[in-house]
Amino acid sequence: MADNACQDIRNQVMYYIDNELSEEKRIGLVSHINDCAECQEYICHEQDLKTKICQKLKDNYICRCDVQRLKDSIKDKISGFFQS
């Protein structure tokens, strides 16, 4: 069951994953998670989600590079067209 302590912990999970929690809060969170299977599951799920989000951002970054390369190759073609 998710009591208030669990709710507090879950509110902090995103900050924990981003390493934005103070030392004190991080220790509190970790010690709660050691004792609470439900929060363990929750944090695993969030972490998994975060990994997927990072992966998605990385994919987008690669896509942007591809777009730039495409633009460059089009620019080459256009300037080649004008030169001929």
Ligand SMILES: [Zn+2]
């Ligand atoms: Zn809990």
